[in-house]
Amino acid sequence: MAKNTYKQNTPAAPGRGNEPRPVRNQTRPAPEPAREPRPSAPKAAAKAHSRGVKLPAIKLGNPFAFLRDRRFQLFLGFFFLLSSIYLTIAFVSFVFTGHADQSVVEGLSTTPVKEAGQESGNWLGLVGAMLAQLLIYKGFGVAAFAVIPIVFFLGYKIVFRRAEVSLSYVLALCLFSMVWLSMLMGYIVLSLEAPDADASLAHSLDFLSGGIGYEAALWLDSLIGWGTVLLLAFLLISFVVYFFNVTSLNLRRSETEEADEPVVAVGNQPFASAANHAASPAASFEEDEEEAAPEMTLRRVGPVATPVAATARPVAIEPEPKPEYEEDEVEEEEYTAGPVAASGPAFSIAAPEPAPAVAAGAAAVVMSVAPTAAASLASASATVAAAGAVASLPKGPSFSFETPTDPEPLSIAPSSIPTPLSMADLAGDDDAPLPATLPLPAPRETAGPALQIESKPGELDPAAGADMAAIADDDEDADIMPAVNYDPTLDLSRYQYPTLELLNDYGVAKAQVSKEELEANKDRIVETLGHYGINIASIKATIGPTVTLYEIVPDAGVRISKIKSLEDDIALSLAALGIRIIAPIPGKGTIGIEVPNTKKEMVSIRSVFATEKFINTEMDLPISFGRTITNEVFVVDLAKMPHLLMAGATGQGKSVGLNVILASLLYKRHPAQLKFVLVDPKKVELSIFNKIERHFLAKLPDTEEAIITDTKKVVNTLNSLCMEMDKRYDLLKDAGCRNLKEYNRKFIERRLNPKKGHRFMPFIVLVIDELADLMMTAGKEVETPIARLAQLARAIGIHLIVATQRPSVNVITGIIKANFPCRISFKVTSKIDSRTILDAGGADQLVGQGDMLISQGSDIIRVQCAFIDTPEVDRLCDFIGEQQGYPDAYLLPEVAGESGGGSGDAEDFDAASRDSMFEEAARVIVTHQQGSTSLLQRRLKLGYNRAGRLIDQLEHAGIVGPFEGSKAREVLIPDEYSLEQLLNNLPKS
Numbered sequence: 001m002a003k004n005t006y007k008q009n010t011p012a013a014p015g016r017g018n019e020p021r022p023v024r025n026q027t028r029p030a031p032e033p034a035r036e037p038r039p040s041a042p043k044a045a046a047k048a049h050s051r052g053v054k055l056p057a058i059k060l061g062n063p064f065a066f067l068r069d070r071r072f073q074l075f076l077g078f079f080f081l082l083s084s085i086y087l088t089i090a091f092v093s094f095v096f097t098g099h100a101d102q103s104v105v106e107g108l109s110t111t112p113v114k115e116a117g118q119e120s121g122n123w124l125g126l127v128g129a130m131l132a133q134l135l136i137y138k139g140f141g142v143a144a145f146a147v148i149p150i151v152f153f154l155g156y157k158i159v160f161r162r163a164e165v166s167l168s169y170v171l172a173l174c175l176f177s178m179v180w181l182s183m184l185m186g187y188i189v190l191s192l193e194a195p196d197a198d199a200s201l202a203h204s205l206d207f208l209s210g211g212i213g214y215e216a217a218l219w220l221d222s223l224i225g226w227g228t229v230l231l232l233a234f235l236l237i238s239f240v241v242y243f244f245n246v247t248s249l250n251l252r253r254s255e256t257e258e259a260d261e262p263v264v265a266v267g268n269q270p271f272a273s274a275a276n277h278a279a280s281p282a283a284s285f286e287e288d289e290e291e292a293a294p295e296m297t298l299r300r301v302g303p304v305a306t307p308v309a310a311t312a313r314p315v316a317i318e319p320e321p322k323p324e325y326e327e328d329e330v331e332e333e334e335y336t337a338g339p340v341a342a343s344g345p346a347f348s349i350a351a352p353e354p355a356p357a358v359a360a361g362a363a364a365v366v367m368s369v370a371p372t373a374a375a376s377l378a379s380a381s382a383t384v385a386a387a388g389a390v391a392s393l394p395k396g397p398s399f400s401f402e403t404p405t406d407p408e409p410l411s412i413a414p415s416s417i418p419t420p421l422s423m424a425d426l427a428g429d430d431d432a433p434l435p436a437t438l439p440l441p442a443p444r445e446t447a448g449p450a451l452q453i454e455s456k457p458g459e460l461d462p463a464a465g466a467d468m469a470a471i472a473d474d475d476e477d478a479d480i481m482p483a484v485n486y487d488p489t490l491d492l493s494r495y496q497y498p499t500l501e502l503l504n505d506y507g508v509a510k511a512q513v514s515k516e517e518l519e520a521n522k523d524r525i526v527e528t529l530g531h532y533g534i535n536i537a538s539i540k541a542t543i544g545p546t547v548t549l550y551e552i553v554p555d556a557g558v559r560i561s562k563i564k565s566l567e568d569d570i571a572l573s574l575a576a577l578g579i580r581i582i583a584p585i586p587g588k589g590t591i592g593i594e595v596p597n598t599k600k601e602m603v604s605i606r607s608v609f610a611t612e613k614f615i616n617t618e619m620d621l622p623i624s625f626g627r628t629i630t631n632e633v634f635v636v637d638l639a640k641m642p643h644l645l646m647a648g649a650t651g652q653g654k655s656v657g658l659n660v661i662l663a664s665l666l667y668k669r670h671p672a673q674l675k676f677v678l679v680d681p682k683k684v685e686l687s688i689f690n691k692i693e694r695h696f697l698a699k700l701p702d703t704e705e706a707i708i709t710d711t712k713k714v715v716n717t718l719n720s721l722c723m724e725m726d727k728r729y730d731l732l733k734d735a736g737c738r739n740l741k742e743y744n745r746k747f748i749e750r751r752l753n754p755k756k757g758h759r760f761m762p763f764i765v766l767v768i769d770e771l772a773d774l775m776m777t778a779g780k781e782v783e784t785p786i787a788r789l790a791q792l793a794r795a796i797g798i799h800l801i802v803a804t805q806r807p808s809v810n811v812i813t814g815i816i817k818a819n820f821p822c823r824i825s826f827k828v829t830s831k832i833d834s835r836t837i838l839d840a841g842g843a844d845q846l847v848g849q850g851d852m853l854i855s856q857g858s859d860i861i862r863v864q865c866a867f868i869d870t871p872e873v874d875r876l877c878d879f880i881g882e883q884q885g886y887p888d889a890y891l892l893p894e895v896a897g898e899s900g901g902g903s904g905d906a907e908d909f910d911a912a913s914r915d916s917m918f919e920e921a922a923r924v925i926v927t928h929q930q931g932s933t934s935l936l937q938r939r940l941k942l943g944y945n946r947a948g949r950l951i952d953q954l955e956h957a958g959i960v961g962p963f964e965g966s967k968a969r970e971v972l973i974p975d976e977y978s979l980e981q982l983l984n985n986l987p988k989s
C-alpha cells in the first residue's frame with residue numbers, strides 16, 4: 001500500500017511557547033539521523049495551509065448527466081430506429097434512381113437546393129439521394145446496407161434496454177462484412193473492366209463496390225494482382241476463426257444441423273425441481289450408453305439465446321430427425337433435452353480461458369478507475385500537504401504521521417462516466433455479469449464470441465462415444481470431460497447485476513483531522529507516558545476514518561507490559577472516549593494508541609464497492625465491510641470465515657452492518673448461486689428484503705413469508721437447514737467430493753448425474769438478526785441446531801450470520817461461541833460484554849456509529865463499517881426484485897410436524913392448562929436465576945407436585961432448560977425485562 005509518510009524528528013524547534021515536557025531519559029538513542037526531503041507539491045500545500053488558505057475541494061462535475069435522462073434516451077433511440085428505416089428506403093431507392101440522381105447531387109454546388117430537390121428521383125428526396133450517394137456510390141457500394149443493422153440495433157438497444165447480442169458483436173460483424181464485401185465487389189467490378197470484358201456492364205455495376213471498395217481493389221490489384229482473391233479469402237477465414245472463436249475443425253456435426261436444434265428452456269430451479277433435472281445437464285450422460293456425450297462440435301452462440309431465459313417452464317421437445325452419423329451414438333431425445341441442446345444455435349460453450357468479454361471487462365475497470373484514482377490522489381496529496389505543515393512543527397520526540405493514500409481509489413468514478421460505474425457493464429457487455437464474480441468459466445450466451453468449439457480429446461475414438469457415457473456415469477472421476485458445461489445461471493440468464501448507480505454518491509472522502517488535533521493528542525500521549533516514566537523515541541500518526549492511530553516506539557529498555565498495564569491511566573489522561581491501546585501492534589513491535597477523531601468520516605458503501613479489490617475479487621462470498629485504520633478497504637470471504645457472530649449495543653450500527661453484508665453478497669452473486677434464510681424477530685429490520693424473495697430467499701414449503709419473523713417458526717427452519725445439510729453431505733459423499741466448491745465444479749462439468757439426485761447447490765446464508773430473542777423463547781431448541789450447523793455446515797456451503805444486542809453468556813453460550821471463530825463487535829456497554837464476544841476488551845471503547853472490531857482467531861482489526869442507508873437498500877432490492885425471478889423462493893426440505901413444532905415450543909404450550917401461579921413462578925425463577933422446584937416450593941409455599949408441574953410448564957414456555965439430574969435447571973431468560981416480554985407474547989389463558 002502506498003502511503004505518504006512525512007517524518008519529523010526531534011529536536012524541538014527553539015522559541016516555541018508550548019514545548020512538551022522534557023523527556024526524562026536523556027540517554028535515549030538519537031532519533032533518525034536525516035530529515036527526509038519533502039516533495040515540492042506537499043510543501044507548497046503546506047505553505048498554503050500554514051497561511052490559513054483552505055485548499056479547494058476537488059469536485060468532479062457531470063457534464064454527461066443528460067445521457068441518463070430516460071427521455072433523452074428514448075428520443076435518441078427512436079431517432080436511430082427511424083433513421084434505420086429512412087436509410088433502408090433511401091438505399092433501396094438508390095438501386096433504381098441512383099444513376100439519375102448522381103448528376104443532381106454532384107451539381108449541388110451550382111444548382112439551388114430547392115431545384116435540386118425537385119429534380120432528385122430518390123423516394124426520400126434530396127437528403128435520401130445524398131446519403132445513398134455518399135454511403136453507396138462513394139463509400140462501400142451495396143455493402144453499405146450493413147450500416148442499417150448497426151443503426152437499428154443502436155435504437156433498439158436504447159429504447160428497449162435489452163439486446164440479445166452486444167453492440168461490439170454487431171459492430172464487428174457489420175463493419176467487417178461491409179469492408180470485405182466492398183473490396184470483393186471492387187475486385188469483381190475491376191475484373192469486368194479488363195480490356196476483354198464488357199465495359200458497359202462494368203459501368204452499370206460500379207455502384208456495387210462503391211468508391212472505397214473500388215479504390216481498395218485497384219490498389220491491391222496493382223500490388224498483388226489476382227493474389228487479391230487469396231488475400232480476401234484469407235481475411236475472411238481469419239475473421240471467422242477469431243470472431244467465432246474457432247479452435248478446431250471437427251465438423252462431424254454440421255453447423256446447419258446444430259442450428260436447427262430447438263431452443264429448450266430449462267426448469268426454473270435447476271437445483272430444486274425434478275422437471276428441471278430431467279432437462280438438466282445430465283442429458284449427455286444418462287444411464288444408457290447411448291446417451292454418451294456426443295462429440296462436441298461447432299455450436300453457434302448466436303443472437304437468439306434469450307428465449308432460454310424468457311421461458312419459465314421446460315419446453316416439450318419434438319424429436320427431430322436424427323442426423324445420420326449420430327444413429328449409433330446418441331438417443332435423440334436425450335441429446336436435445338439438456339440445456340446444451342437448449343441453446344441450439346444460441347448456445348455458448350465454456351471456454352477454458354476467459355471469454356473476450358472478460359478481458360474487455362478488465363480493461364474497462366482499469367480505464368474507469370484511472371480518472372477516479374487521479375482525483376483521489378490529488379485529494380490525498382492535498383491532505384498530505386496540509387498534514388506536512390503539522391509535521392514541520394517539531395516538538396518532543398520524533399513525530400511523524402501519515403495520511404495513507406488509498407490503495408484503491410478512495411472515491412468512486414465520477415458520475416460523468418456512467419459506464420464504468422455499472423458493475424455489470426464492467427464485464428464488457430451490458431447484459432453480462434461481472435466476470436470476476438462468476439466462479440464458472442462459462443461465458444454467457446450473449447457475451448461471448450459467436451462460435452466456440454470444444455472437442456473431445458484427440459486420442460479417443462469418436463465412435464466410442466457410447467463408452468464415454470458409460471465411463472462418465474460409472475466413474476465420476478473420469479478424466480474425460482463431457483463436451484459442454486452446465487450453466488446454473490441459465491434460468492435467469494438475463495439477470496442484471498446491481499449497478500453502483502443505485503447507491504448514494506457522497507463524493508470524495510476527506511481526512512477530517514486538523515493539525516492542532518494531531519499535535520494536541522501527540523503532546524498528551526508523550527506527557528502522559530512521561531508521567532509514568534515511559535520515554536518515547538518516536539511517534540507516528542496514521543489518520544483513519546474514525547480514529548487516528550499513534551504508533552509509539554518506546555525508548556530502549558521500556559517494557560511493553562508496563563505500557564499495557566497503564567492502559568486505563570493513559571485513557572483517563574487522554575480523557576477521550578474510545579482510546580484503545582494495542583501493545584504491541586502485532587508484527588511491528590510498536591505500541592498503538594487509537595484516539596477517536598473529533599470529526600468522523602463516513603465511509604460510504606459506494607466508495608468501498610467501487611474499488612478494484614471488491615470488483616475484481618475472486619472470493620466466493622465477498623463482503624466489503626468498510627475501511628481499516630489505514631484506509632484500506634476491508635474485504636473478507638464469508639465462505640472462509642465460515643460463520644459470523646455479531647454483537648453490539650443498540651444503535652451502534654449492527655443493522656447497517658448486516659445490510660452491508662447482504663448488499664455485498666447481492667452485488668457479487670447471481671440468484672442461482674446464493675440463497676438467504678432471513679430470521680428477523682424484530683420484524684422490521686430485514687423486511688425490506690422481501691422483494692427479492694423469488695431471486696435470493698429460501699423458505700420452508702407452504703409458508704407465505706420467506707422472512708421469518710415468528711420465533712416459533714425458527715426452530716422448524718433451523719431443523720430444515722440441518723436436514724438440507726445432511727442431504728448435502730450425502731450428495732458430497734456420493735460424488736466423492738470434500739466440499740461444495742469441488743462438488744459444484746463436478747456438477748457443472750456434467751460429471752454428476754441429476755437422476756441420482758445430484759443438483760447444483762447454491763450457497764445458503766442464514767442471517768439471524770436477534771439471537772437473544774430466540775434464545776429467550778426457544779432456548780436449547782435453537783441452540784442445538786445452530787451449534788450443529790456451525791460445526792458442520794462449512795464444507796457444504798451453509799454459512800451463519802448471527803447478530804445480537806446482548807452478548808451475555810446466556811445468549812452467546814459456550815457451544816455457540818466455540819463454533820463461531822469469526823466475531824464482530826460494534827460498541828458494547830461493558831468490558832464484560834466485550835470479553836464475551838471477542839475474548840478481549842476494547843469493544844467497550846469503540847466510538848459507535850459503525851466503529852467495529854473484527855476478531856479472526858487471535859487478530860483483532862478495527863474497521864469503520866461502511867454506511868448504507870435504508871433508501872439505498874430499498875433501491876437495490878427494487879432493482880433485483882423487478883427483474884425476472886424464479887416462480888417461488890428456494891424451497892428448503894420439509895420438516896415433519898412442522899406446524900406443531902417440537903416439544904417445548906411455545907406454540908404448543910397449552911394456555912388453558914397453565915397453572916394460575918405460572919407467571920409468579922416464572923418471576924421467582926428468573927429473579928433468582930435458579931431453576932429449581934424446591935425454590936418454588938419455598939417461595940410460593942407450594943407442595944412438591946404442584947411446583948414440579950410448574951417447572952414443567954416453565955420448560956415448555958422456554959423459561960428453564962430441561963431436567964439435568966441433580967443439578968438445578970438452566971434458566972434461559974436472563975432478566976425480568978425479557979421475561980415480561982415473553983409472558984406478553986404467550987397465548988393468554
Ligand SMILES: Nc1ncnc2c1ncn2[C@@H]1O[C@H](COP(=O)(O)OP(=O)(O)OP(=O)(O)O)[C@@H](O)[C@H]1O
Nearest residue numbers: 649650651652653654655656657849850865866867
Ligand atoms: N457505518 C456507519 N456509519 C455511519 N453511521 C452509522 C453507521 N452505522 C450506523 N450508523 C448510525 O447509527 C444509527 C443506528 O445504527 P443501526 O440501526 O445499525 O443500529 P443497531 O445496532 O442495529 O441498533 P438496534 O440494535 O437498536 O437496531 C444509524 O441510523 C446511523 O445513523
